[in-house]
Amino acid sequence: MEVVIVQDAQAGGELIAEAMAALLRRKPGALLGVATGSTPLPIYEALAAKVRAGAVDASRARICQLDEYVGLPADHPESYRSVVLRQVVEPLGLTPDSFMGPDGTAEDVQAACEAYDRALPAAGGVDLQLLGIGTDGHIGFNEPCSSLASRTRIKTLTEQTRVDNARFFDGDIEQVPHHVITQGIGTILEARHLVLLATGEGKADAVAQTVEGPVSALVPASALQLHPHATVVVDEAAASKLKLADYFRHTYANKPAWQGL
Numbered sequence: 001m002e003v004v005i006v007q008d009a010q011a012g013g014e015l016i017a018e019a020m021a022a023l024l025r026r027k028p029g030a031l032l033g034v035a036t037g038s039t040p041l042p043i044y045e046a047l048a049a050k051v052r053a054g055a056v057d058a059s060r061a062r063i064c065q066l067d068e069y070v071g072l073p074a075d076h077p078e079s080y081r082s083v084v085l086r087q088v089v090e091p092l093g094l095t096p097d098s099f100m101g102p103d104g105t106a107e108d109v110q111a112a113c114e115a116y117d118r119a120l121p122a123a124g125g126v127d128l129q130l131l132g133i134g135t136d137g138h139i140g141f142n143e144p145c146s147s148l149a150s151r152t153r154i155k156t157l158t159e160q161t162r163v164d165n166a167r168f169f170d171g172d173i174e175q176v177p178h179h180v181i182t183q184g185i186g187t188i189l190e191a192r193h194l195v196l197l198a199t200g201e202g203k204a205d206a207v208a209q210t211v212e213g214p215v216s217a218l219v220p221a222s223a224l225q226l227h228p229h230a231t232v233v234v235d236e237a238a239a240s241k242l243k244l245a246d247y248f249r250h251t252y253a254n255k256p257a258w259q260g261l
Ligand SMILES: N[C@@H]1[C@@H](O)[C@H](O)[C@@H](COP(=O)(O)O)O[C@@H]1O
Pocket: 035, 036, 037, 038, 039, 040, 066, 067, 131, 132, 133, 134, 135, 138, 139, 140, 141, 161, 165
């Protein structure tokens, strides 16, 4: 696992957007797995700016979703489908055809989960999967004690995650669905490159456990330790509880520029 400590969220967004741009230059039809939440917004803004400036052609990029609320209408402004279309697909100048996600409105949710789990490898597999992290260490919506081998499935949100996400629902926890579909941890680990961005002091404990703690289902993001190409980008605040922070800074400062993320 590579840990990169950046000054702030903007710097993290720029660094990851450049890695995504470099991937698209090598592989124009790359399948990019995107995450929701507030953390990845600087990445999407920086990538869209590169597209507008002509620094990268994203016209053949494909986008896939990590997770989805169950039961929200697809056109609800806070369904993750709507969020990803608004924050990623449209700003990159792509059409909804280039986008895939699990169907949170399906009558047979289990079948929808299995279909999405099969659709990802059928599309050639995810080239780069962006991840945020919940305050409890969740990735996607894999709450603590999710199996590290889990596949795309339905999960029940913890009270903490519903409280955290209520800000997207007028601050009203009652509007936050209880159930979600999420790529499983085993599914996420199949992506070729995992890139997790965490910013702010509120993520410092989860980051320290992810990077320096034991691999444990209690901290789902710690599964990144099992992946051969995982990059964790953190700002100074989110890095504040890392014991090896100086080592990570030293390693990155001395990394050859050609290596990229
Ligand atoms: N399912 C999403 C996660 O993918 C995201 O990482 C997390 C953190 O969100 P934020 O970046 O807003 O803190 O929120 C939700 O639970």
